Amino acid sequence: MSQEKILSSDGTPLEESLKKAERKNKLKAVLLVAPLFLFILIIYIFPIGDMLFRSVDDRMITKMLPKTFVAMEKWDGQDLPDEPVYEGLYEDLSVLKKNKTFGKIIARLNYEKSGFSSLIKKTIRKIDKLEEGNYKEQFIKIHKRWGQPEYLVALKNTAPNWSYAKYLKGVDLKFDEKRNIIQQDEDRRIYKTLWLRTINVAFWVTIFCFILAYPIAHLLATLPMKYSNLLMICVLLPFWTSLLVRTSSWMVLLQQQGPINDLIVWLGWAADDNRPELMYNVIGTFVAMTQILLPFMVLPLYSVMKTISPSLMRAGKSLGGTPLVSFVKIYFPLTIPGIGAGSLLVFILAIGYYITPALVGGASGSLISNNIAYHMKSSLDWAFASALGTMLLVGVLAIYWVYNKLVGIDNIKLG
Amino acid sequence: MSNDHFVRFENVDKSYDGKQLVVKGLNLDIEEGEFVTMLGPSGSGKTTCLMMLAGFETPTNGQIYLDNKVISDIPPHKRGIGMVFQNYALFPHMTVYENLAFPLRVRKIPKDEADKKVDKALSMVSLQGFEARMPMQLSGGQQQRVAVARSLVFDPKLVLMDEPLGALDKNLRESMQYEIKHIHENIGVTVVYVTHDQTEALTMSNRIAVFNDGKVQQLSSPDELYERPVNSFVAEFIGENNTFGGEVIDVSGDKCKVKLNSGIEIMANPIVAKSKGDKTTVSLRPERAIIDPENDMDNNHKGKIEEVIYHGDHTRLRVDLLGNKDFILKIPNSSNRMDIKEGKEIKIGWNSVDCRALDPK
Numbered sequence: 095m096s097q098e099k100i101l102s103s104d105g106t107p108l109e110e111s112l113k114k115a116e117r118k119n120k121l122k123a124v125l126l127v128a129p130l131f132l133f134i135l136i137i138y139i140f141p142i143g144d145m146l147f148r149s150v151d152d153r154m155i156t157k158m159l160p161k162t163f164v165a166m167e168k169w170d171g172q173d174l175p176d177e178p179v180y181e182g183l184y185e186d187l188s189v190l191k192k193n194k195t196f197g198k199i200i201a202r203l204n205y206e207k208s209g210f211s212s213l214i215k216k217t218i219r220k221i222d223k224l225e226e227g228n229y230k231e232q233f234i235k236i237h238k239r240w241g242q243p244e245y246l247v248a249l250k251n252t253a254p255n256w257s258y259a260k261y262l263k264g265v266d267l268k269f270d271e272k273r274n275i276i277q278q279d280e281d282r283r284i285y286k287t288l289w290l291r292t293i294n295v296a297f298w299v300t301i302f303c304f305i306l307a308y309p310i311a312h313l314l315a316t317l318p319m320k321y322s323n324l325l326m327i328c329v330l331l332p333f334w335t336s337l338l339v340r341t342s343s344w345m346v347l348l349q350q351q352g353p354i355n356d357l358i359v360w361l362g363w364a365a366d367d368n369r370p371e372l373m374y375n376v377i378g379t380f381v382a383m384t385q386i387l388l389p390f391m392v393l394p395l396y397s398v399m400k401t402i403s404p405s406l407m408r409a410g411k412s413l414g415g416t417p418l419v420s421f422v423k424i425y426f427p428l429t430i431p432g433i434g435a436g437s438l439l440v441f442i443l444a445i446g447y448y449i450t451p452a453l454v455g456g457a458s459g460s461l462i463s464n465n466i467a468y469h470m471k472s473s474l475d476w477a478f479a480s481a482l483g484t485m486l487l488v489g490v491l492a493i494y495w496v497y498n499k500l501v502g503i504d505n506i507k508l509g
Numbered sequence: 510m511s512n513d514h515f516v517r518f519e520n521v522d523k524s525y526d527g528k529q530l531v532v533k534g535l536n537l538d539i540e541e542g543e544f545v546t547m548l549g550p551s552g553s554g555k556t557t558c559l560m561m562l563a564g565f566e567t568p569t570n571g572q573i574y575l576d577n578k579v580i581s582d583i584p585p586h587k588r589g590i591g592m593v594f595q596n597y598a599l600f601p602h603m604t605v606y607e608n609l610a611f612p613l614r615v616r617k618i619p620k621d622e623a624d625k626k627v628d629k630a631l632s633m634v635s636l637q638g639f640e641a642r643m644p645m646q647l648s649g650g651q652q653q654r655v656a657v658a659r660s661l662v663f664d665p666k667l668v669l670m671d672e673p674l675g676a677l678d679k680n681l682r683e684s685m686q687y688e689i690k691h692i693h694e695n696i697g698v699t700v701v702y703v704t705h706d707q708t709e710a711l712t713m714s715n716r717i718a719v720f721n722d723g724k725v726q727q728l729s730s731p732d733e734l735y736e737r738p739v740n741s742f743v744a745e746f747i748g749e750n751n752t753f754g755g756e757v758i759d760v761s762g763d764k765c766k767v768k769l770n771s772g773i774e775i776m777a778n779p780i781v782a783k784s785k786g787d788k789t790t791v792s793l794r795p796e797r798a799i800i801d802p803e804n805d806m807d808n809n810h811k812g813k814i815e816e817v818i819y820h821g822d823h824t825r826l827r828v829d830l831l832g833n834k835d836f837i838l839k840i841p842n843s844s845n846r847m848d849i850k851e852g853k854e855i856k857i858g859w860n861s862v863d864c865r866a867l868d869p870k
């Protein structure tokens with residue numbers, strides 16, 4: 095028997111009248127959310143999507159040399175290709191010369207195989223003088239590299255629209271001519287070190303923050319209001335100060351002629367002419383980042399500790415637990431959600447930190463984000479910067495996932 | 510010096526800020542096996558006393574003895590005092606079993622013996638089978654019972670309870686009162702109980718210490734406290750009370766004549782105000798005043814009914830009597846008193862014994 099439809103008192107089905115009654119509220123809710131949704135879509139989701147896309151997008155050469163690649167489809171990639179490929183090259187390069195848009199292609203191809211730069215430049219310079227027919231011979235005459243198969247193979251290798259070569263580069267791997275994945279040349283392996291350093295710095299900064307923040311948060315949660323407010327302001331004041339100002343003040347403090355070094359010399363721990371370098375290396379990065387990220391550890395810990403009733407510790411003691419046992423068995427386990435939240439927050443922020451390592455890190459203290467910035471601003475290899483950024487994002491998501499498996503994300507407490 | 514009192518407060522002062530005394534020169538003796546309640550309004554110092562006994566606060570002055578030993582220098586975890594907290598203070602990340610086993614584990618009691626003790630303690634509060642539950646999965650009453658069981662599981666000689674029933678609803682609170690009372694009777698542990706609820710105190714205790722203003726106002730058995738309060742604070746605080754302000758004008762034997770502020774004279778029982786000319790507050794329990802007294806009583810006056818309040822099993826009358834517009838009378842709900850209406854004049858009488866001349870307010 096089918097279930098009878100429930101009617102509301104005016105005879106319309108109940109479900110329908112409920113929808114009707116709720117429609118206005120739903121509309122209101124959607125309208126309220128819309129600005130934020132659009133904002134996030136435009137300045138967050140769309141750029142991230144674009145970044146992901148850019149990191150694997152390799153259509154540029156295919157677009158610029160359309161005829162060449164059509165002709166190349168018939169070539170087996172072993173010996174030199176036949177006439178149609180060179181004809182295609184002639185036509186494509188002529189167009190590029192006319193439009194003056196060959197700059198990008200030179201950079202891209204030279205990245206694929208060094209030597210392309212002069213090859214293309216010379217070819218383009220002389221391309222107007224070529225006569226119709228027998229382009230293969232004329233091309234080889236312009237530059238002998240057109241007669242070497244490896245250059246044409248390298249060109250053919252750029253044909254796929256999508257490529258994960260940038261990701262391989264991000265972990266010091268690359269394709270050889272036969273598209274096997276091999277290690278980067280030894281003098282070019284820098285990214286593994288950089289990743290390991292980044293993770294190392296983020297890890298230790300998290301640990302230092304935890305060690306420093308735990309007692310502060312405990313004091314904040316247990317002191318009487320009038321002292322805890324003062325302490326809270328001491329915690330928040332640097333938090334409200336500009337990041338740049340804080341980092342620069344660390345530069346003042348840590349420099350070789352700075353007050354900390356003066357103190358070390360005064361205490362006799364180092365000779366005046368042999369002052370330790372506290373900045374432009376990993377030490378500077380550690381010190382400055384720990385101080386800057388400290389509030390992100392203090393605040394979640396505080397918010398969790400605030401909810402732990404002081405009578406729990408008292409109960410532990412009255413039941414015979416020494417203060418240490420009561421702390422280890424009762425107080426500490428209850429703060430784990432705060433430790434998790436704070437550590438996750440600090441670690442994720444630290445792993446992508448940019449300004450501080452850029453200013454106080456020097457060469458040995460710079461992190462992956464500094465390299466991303468370098469590729470965005472200086473080398474203009476946006477695809478690679480995007481690939482590194484994506485790897486960082488995936489790494490953070492992976493940490494989040496592991497955390498969720500270990501502790502459970504619903505255990506987290508941020509405030 | 511202490512002499513054979515189980516717990517003894519000796520001239521204990523306590524101040525938190527160095528300006529105000531929360532507890533003033535407290536002297537209190539508690540015998541072994543007693544159920545003593547510290548009763549008083551909030552801020553009267555009763556919880557502070559409990560905390561000093563438990564070791565979470567230190568006396569500013571004076572000594573506390575437990576079993577003839579000074580306990581000021583013993584840290585709380587070595588005092589071996591069980592405690593039930595206001596909000597139960599169950600460890601939320603431990604199961605009921607782990608909560609109960611905690612005091613046993615820190616005492617390094619072997620597991621099979623600990624299991625037995627936990628089982629015994631849980632059966633005492635009829636919660637067997639709840640070992641694996643988390644505190645969050647229990648109702649308020651069950652949490653409360655776990656807290657009681659935990660405070661008893663390591664066989665302490667003294668258990669402190671700090672308003673343990675405050676968070677429960679009325680019915681549950683009443684049944685828990687009996688339960689705690691029975692546990693106390695069965696195992697003979699000494700209990701010091703803090704509450705601001707006078708019915709709770711009257712129901713459960715052997716003796717009650719009424720606190721006000723950092724001092725014990727009266728320490729006596731529940732009936733004594735109710736029937737014979739020694740001052741007007743206790744009379745006001747315990748049970749309902751009708752008061753008249755006045756001055757003693759004549760004393761003869763166990764009776765005195767008090768001239769009320771309204772000018773009328775009544776007979777009273779001189780307790781605090783004992784000599785002629787003393788200012789006094791006269792206290793009279795509502796149930797000791799009788800409507801239309803048949804035989805002659807010491808005091809016989811007329812009053813006008815201002816308000817009739819129906820209370821189910823009894824009715825309360827607010828009467829304008831001798832200048833006191835808030836004079837309360839209780840009459841049982843029986844069918845022969847249906848003529849009581851607002852505005853009606855009635856005769857009210859009471860004996861001078863029940864009418865205690867205490868200190869002036």
